[in-house]
Amino acid sequence: MTVTLTDTAPPSTTDLLTGVLLGPEFRREHGFWQRLISTEPFRRPAGGTPEERLELAYDRLRILNLSLDSGARLASDPRALAALHAWLGPVDPALTTVAGIHYNLFLGSLLDHDRVGRRDLSDYLTMRRIGTFLCTEVAHGNNAAAMETTATYDRERDGFVLHTPNAGAQKFMPNTSPAGGAKSGLVAARLVADGLDHGVRLFLVPLTDDTQALPGIRVRRLPARMGSPVDHCLTSFDRLFLTRDALLGSGEESGDQGEFRTGPGDRRRRFLTSIGRVTPGRVSMSACAAGSARAALAVAVRYGGHRLISGTRGAPPVPVDAHRTHHGPLASAMATVFAMTLLYRRTQERWEARTDEDGRTEAARLVDVAKAWITWRAREVIVESRERCGAQALLENNGMTELVTGVEGAITAEGDNIALYTKAAADMLFAAEPRGDGGGPDRLGHPGDLSDPRFLRRLLASVQEIWFARARERAMRAPEAADALGRWNAASGPALRGVEAFAYRQAAEAYAEARAALPEGAARDRLGELERLFATEWVARNSGDLLAAGLLSGDQIDELAETGEELIAAVAAHARELADSFALPEALLADWPIAGPGYADAYDDPQGPWTVPPADAR
Incomplete structure (x- = not known):
């Protein structure tokens, strides 16, 4: 799809790059959120205790x-949910967390399972009650198959008895306290009827009123955690009776009063259907991490341009970003941030375009891998950006500390990253993967051109092949007596490296698609420089393996280093323009002092000696 804008004036380079990053309809998809975070209620407050900041998050x-035309429409629109995360994440991570839970996991699940509109959702649409989601248990983490909370069918009362059988079955980390007002939750529990296990399902449960947990429910705040202040809790149930309509079903349940039975079907499939909102949640985590990385990098680029340091002897001061040691890491981060954002959009489009079971499986795998890769890269970019801003970025009022700690939550939320990589690695280990889209040789006899993005993408595909080949070889070499775990342990190290290479390859292909959508000109040149820098640095990191495989020559290894330096200089020369393409509202940046040239004014002291005239001048 060609990037087009609706302005009558020819689009600027910045506008074209914004369209590449945020999509050809970025004003429609993102304009509401850009305007919302620029309004006074969402401006950065001064200080505040964790409890005050939590109260502010729920107020927001x-x-x-109230600003939405329809909460149900937001919950039904994965693109809008992702945009919410991308823009609110840098502003208020606590708000982003509770909003994502309410609209996606809670309200979205209710809408998905109540397509005929039988259930009254007015309490949740008006926020008389806030929704939360209770799936993970203390002792089981990502292992939902071992879930122990039960919902046992009671024939006499024609309902379910929800119970927590032991300490390990307590629901872990949902925001279930009365903070913010009355709460209801969707609780994942093992449905038991007539002694038979019907698998894990979701149940709608009122949890608290405005002040305390309801009878039969115990809620305890967890210790303070790093990052934004959310009311994470342990939640348990003491033989709590639920009416029959508390069960979120797919129409498979039947039976008259005092009867309950389910139709034939795979229990795992039913469970995955019940928690289907986790996948859009992972897309939203990618959007949130990419948005936070863009904000941190934009601040670092601005600060580097107006933070002056002493020049060489006799020379005037220069901006700190005049130094290669400063702008080099930020140029690499810029190439990574564009890659993260483009991969997120590629993933979103692939998920939306799925048409059959095979397509769904491949799209879901890409969602999982992208979520892990993007959130890990976001942590690297945010930490690098923070460091480039020195001690100033350690102060909360400069906006970066929340981003540093907030990305850790995204790494764990909606499935721990290593678990997502592991599942993808197991699925891909013996799957045949195409070698790429051409542009290079199979072996050294006809070397490719390192300035050709097609050749670089083929090298990226080769890195993926190399690591999965090693993983397969190690699995085959495992002793005959080794069990499945032993064989997996032998293969898992290189297999995870193969998944990482797969993510880099997908990001490089997203770059190529985006560049092809741009018209000839400066914007396409800028994106091409970023694309080549991103691919060249990854190839350089794997150059030893590519050399050993005969896919690179010794001369090309030397050329990689020189090419990388040239591309860093090219990207750094346009860093401010590239950062401006992130389209961050000036109102947001104004709340972070180091983002502006007058950052020192934030530390002015009206009682300082420079403001009081000397005694002899009075």
Whole structure:
């Protein structure tokens, strides 16, 4: 799809790059959120205790809800949910967390399982009650198959008895306290009827009123965690009776009063259907991490341009970003941030375009891998950006500390990254993968051109092949007596490296698609420089393996280093323009002092000696 804008004036380079990053309809998809975070209720407050910041997050959630034309429409639109995360993440990570839970996991699941509109959702649409989601248990983490919370069918009362059988079955980390107002939750529990296990399903459960947990429910706040202040809790149930309509079903349940039975079907499939909102949640985590990385990098680029340091002897001061040691890491980060954002959009489009079971499986795998890769890369970019801003970026009022800690939550949320990589690695280990889209040789006899993005992408595909080949070889070499775990342990190290290479390859292909959508000109040149820098640095990191495989020559290894330096200089020369393409509202940046040239004014002291005239001048 060609990037087009609706302005009558020819689009600028910045506008074209914004369209590449945020999509050809970025004003429609993102304009509401850009305007919302520029309004006074979402401006950065001064200080505040964790409890005050938590109260502010819930207050903002209600303001957000009042600003919507329809909460149900937001919950039904994965693109809007992702945009919410991308823009609110840098502003208020606590708000982003509770909003994502309410609109996606809670309200979205209710809408998905109630397509005929039988259930009254008015309490949740008006936020008389805030929704939360209770799946993970203390002792089981990502292992939902071992879930122990039960919902046992009670024939006499024609309902379910929800119970937590032991300490390990307590629901872990949902925001179930009365903070922010009355709460209801979707609780994942093992459905038991007539002694038979019907698998894990979701149940709608009122949890608290405005002040305390309801009878039969125990809620305890967890210790303070790193990052934004969310009311994470342990939640348990003491033989709590639920009416029959508490079960979120897919129409498979039947039976008259005092009867309950389910139709034939795979229990795992039913469970995955029940928690289907986790996948859009992972897309949203990618959007949130990419948005936070863009914000941190934009601040670092601006700060580097107006933070002056002493020049060489006798020379005037120069901006700190005049130094290669400063702008080099930020140029590499810029190439990574564009890659993260483009991969997120590629993933979103692939998920939306799925048409059959095979397509769904491949799209879901890409969602999982992209979520892990993007959130890990976001942590690297945010930490690098923070360091480039020195001690100033350690102060909360400069906006970066919340981003540093907030990305850790995204790495764990909606499935721990290593678990997502592991599942993808197991699925891909013996799957045949195409070698790429051409542009290079199979072996050294006809070397490719390192300035050709097609050749670089073929090298990226080769890195993926190399690591999966090693993983397969190690699995085959495992002793005959080795069990499945032993064989997996032998293969898992290189297999995870293969998944990482797969993510880099997907990001490089997203770059190529985006560049092809741009018209000839400066914007296409800028994106091409970023694309080549991204691919060249990854190839350089794997150059030893590519050399050993005969896919690179010794001369090309030397050329990689020189090419990388040239591309860093090219990207750094346009860093501010590239950062401006992130389209961050000036109101947001104004709340972070180091983002502006007058950052020192934030430390002015009206009682300082420079403001008081000397005694002899009075």
